[in-house]
Amino acid sequence: MEPTHLPATNFQDLAWAILLLPLVSALAITLGLRRNRELTTTLSLSAVGIGFGLSVWLFFLYGVSGERLAATPLSWMSVGSLSAHLGLTVDPLSTLMLMVVTGVSFLVHVYSTGYMEDDPEYPRYFASLGFFTFSMLGIVLSDNFVQTFIFWELVGVSSYLLVGFWYEKPAAADAAKKAFLTNRIGDFGFLLGILIVWAATGTVSFDAMAAKLKAEPGILGAAASLAGVLIFLGAVGKSAQLPLHVWLPDAMEGPTPVSALIHAATMVAAGVYMLCRVYFLLDLPAAWPAALSFLGSISALDVIAWTGALTSLVAGVIAIQQDDIKRILAYSTLSQLGYMVMAVGCGGPDAAMFHLTTHACFKALLFLGAGAVIYACHHEQNIWKMGGLAKRMPVTFWTFLLATAALCGLPVLSSGFYSKDAIFAAALASNRPVLFGIGVLVVGLTTLYMSRLVIIAFLGESRSEAASHAADPGRNMTLPLLILAVPSVSLGWLPVGAYFKSAIFPGAVTHSAEGFSDVFFEPFNHSPLGAFLGFGLMAFGLSVAFATYWGAAMDPMPGHLPRLSRALRNRLYFDEIYAATLIPLHDAVAALADWVDRWIVQGLFVRGISGGMDLFGRALRLVQTGNLQTYAFLFVAGVALVVLLALK
Amino acid sequence: MDAIYYLDPTTQFVLFSIVKIVVAFVITLTFVAYAVLAERKISAWIQDRVGPNRATPFFAQYLPVIGPALVRLGIFQPMADGLKFLLKEDFTPAYVRKVYFWLAPALTAIPAFMTIAVIPFGSTLGNPNNPMVIADLNVGILYSFGIVSLGVYGIVLAGYASNSKYPFLGGIRSSAQMISYEIAMGMSVVAVFMVIGDLNLSKVVEYQGANILHWMAWKQPLAFFIFLVSAFAETNRLPFDLPESESELVGGYHTEYSSMKFALFFLGEYANMIAASAMMVTLFFGGWAYPWGGGAAQGFLGGVGHIVCFLVKMLVLMGVFIWVRWMFPRFRYDQLMDLGWRRFIPLALVNILVTALVLAALND
């Protein structure tokens, strides 16, 4: 469906307002209000809050009706055949995503007013948060690749600022750097992908690109799969997929609300969102350039699906032996992102978006809950030093439990159940039984490590002084937990999946549930295999967790399986492998580049030229007498010569 | 007389011009002489004295009634003064720079007379081709400003040539003052010419000719005020006579001068006063036009009437000059500069702006 180009109407103003409000507040705070906490709070809260309100309005105005609108683009630059513009898309995909981003962002803002209360850099924190929200909204609303890429990088920058917020801690500064550099690798591929697509189609606008592809399916030629994989590389970086996943666990050094916003609900989801936005580019038959022809019939989607599945599995396994509450959640995030990417690869971007939405809610809730626990335990993050928090922090415990249920995919009573099942269904439908198997297996793993977390941290006896005096935090921190608990439980009951299906595949026949049993037990009817298997594995994981950890004073696993445990605790040695292989390689290349720069560029060219000039100058220096009139005389002689020549 | 009319136009023009120049020059000189007397008499009245009443040539005593009255009025005083200047020893100090020392007094006096050239002092004397103005330039006011700006040289050179610190300081002060106020003066007049739409002074008079209500003094009171005050500064008269302030700089730039050379400075000052008054009459008080209007004169007598009207108006303004001198205290130098640069120039600019806006509004 071609987008309807409307003149400046209110949807346009709405979209611009949603996009720019956080930026304005961030700028105002940075430029003027660095010392005023109250005003900072009011400004940033109202900016995001109003943004959320407007997003809801926009959603009901345009999203629900399924209309696709493109705001009149503002021309930004035009170089040769590349004309970049700033345009906003308002379609079902972006409107719902807008709600998710602004909604979670708003709750995180509210939560942060409590969490960051004592921080001396409070205004800087909120300015960075506003800046991040702005960048993220930019990706969501973007209608072309160039703009996406710009905001993509802005998201990287703002996440750098937020992860490294406590830059005086070396770990935080290193983590921020690591996140930024790791993302660069993915972005490099992303940029290459964009260039290939632009070279082939001659446009960077999503709509124009889709139209061209529809008119001429083979337009990308032999580069089709390569382009898809390169674009996916961007998502690999941002959504922390397998080879580049190492930054996300480290990024937990940032403030916990930041982890909730960036590393659970929004930024890491940007990769998945982008994949869904350009799904039409990925869903092409396999075609590789000659040099890569050995890849044969592996399509871009295959690569995507397998990457996602492996990430999901590896992250799930590593999570079992983590002791840091935030790292457990980080690996679980990786695992869930793997699900989403796998869903995209299995031809189910609607399922991916569905899971993205539900995951945003319950993972944000988990992180915020974890933040409440950390806050209550005086910044203790090791779960083995907690215990017995259920009684002392009932609100946190119950909301955390609900979110855990959603993450594990507890049937009916959680949103995760519905979205995960949609993914299993997609895997089955695309005829990839192995992936389906991995996916279902990961449900068991998820249940295992999450149950471990809940049992150790919340149940049993307090294991430390701090934990025995913990209490629920103030209302501005519990309120977001309670609010987020509602969609965590109930989002699956709404036809979100069907909504995304019609959003991404306009005109597709969607299965619409009607009636009580159909609504609540839809997965059992719709794809019973995944639902039942998942439920079974979940029960298995739960029982294993209880058998192993109930009442345990310390982790029994290192005792029984020392090697596996050590490997898992060291995160399967990913960082070490990188340190042993990639980093020396990189250093060698850098040393070579440095040599070239120092001796060839700087030495031969720069110094050589400057040296030659210097010599020349020394010769000319003899003419310089310092006498004004000598200069004047020479000047006049020159003019006389020119006049003479002109007269000839 | 008719023989003149048979000459070709250029010769006629040259002849008429020479006559006008000579007559204007003589009249101005006479006015200068009697302005000095007027100054002394008015100051005497203001200070409740009698003033000069003794100078008398030998024949005056033979005139019945009128003779003693004239002597009492001091009519013969200027002659005595002139004679005194001529007969005094012309003393030239040893270390002066001689050429410039001689040149400076002349350079002070000349510009004042040259300004008068563009002022229409009457309509015609019956011959419509022969207006009563020496040079009817279409950039008249610019010409007079240019000439006035040359007046600075006399003072600067006098200060420089004297080779002595008091004249030097006086010269610097005076020239800085004149340059500063020239700007305010020029800017104040801009508004006047914007209203009239021509730089030719004859056109200015024509514009105001209808009756007293058309005089620019009413239409541009701010411009008139600035012009009037600037004229005081330009002529180095009290309350702006800093260059020659006796108490501080002995006598200013003319300290080292004596006798006739000093008289030339004196002459220049009064001639400048006359020129300034004449200019103000032309710009703001309708020039030669009667307050009740009436166009160019038809006959010889009518023309004379206009000239007399012009002279009367001018005398009134001269009276103001003299009156102000004995009524106001002297400004301090920084106050003087402050007034010029920070009050008058902005005021004049605002006046121009407002005038422009009003004109634009009226034209629409």
Place this chain on the structure above:
Amino acid sequence: MIVGLHHYLVVSALLFSLGLFGVLARRNLLVIYMSLELMLNAANLALVAFSRYNANLKGQVMVFFIITVAAAEVAVGLALIVALYRRRGTAHVEDLNSLRL
């Protein structure tokens, strides 16, 4: 002989050369500066003459601009000379040769 454009141009050329001579031969910075002004005036004369004989006001507009620029330039230049004099105690070009290498 009727005075034409070339008469003015010759006068202008001669004045220009006189100014140039001043610039080259005089040693006092201020006099050199005055000679420059003379050259500027010579150019102005040529422009006005051209403007007159080509029935085009643009030359006169140029002269107007030149005079304006000259006023600004003289003010700045003289301020520089005064500043230089304050520092070096001389306005004699032969004493101002710190550019010599």
Place this chain on the structure above:
Amino acid sequence: MSELLPSALFYAFAGLALVFGFLCVANPLSRNPVTSAMFLVLTIVSLAGLYILLHAFFLAAIQILVYAGAVMVLFLFVIMLLNLEEEERRKIRGITLGLGALSVAVIAGILIRAVVAARPSAGTTPLVEGGIRNLGHTLFTLYLLPFEAMSLLLLVGMVGVILLSKKDLK
């Protein structure tokens, strides 16, 4: 007579301008800068006379008002303030003088040759009147932007001079 008068005036003014100009730059009697300045004033006034002959009345007035009335007074001021008379005490080097005169003569020759070679159509009927009305119209329509730029330039010049005149110039 009506043809003779402008010609006579031209020769008078041109001659005066050249003589005064010569006395300004190469006065054999005095090398006092004040003398130079005064002769430059006279040159400028003579040039104003030439402008009037060229019917550029406005420019003639401006020439006197700005150049003679403001610029040259400024020169005199500076000369007086610096009290410059040293040049009189320095001896002239004959070589420099000769070389300067020679090069200037060459330049003058080239320029005059150029004038002659161009052979401008002499004696065409003069057309434009450089009165304030025409000039102002051109200035405020065609050349409005340069005019505004000029005002900016003057402002910049003013600020620059004030800064330069500060005593504690670093």
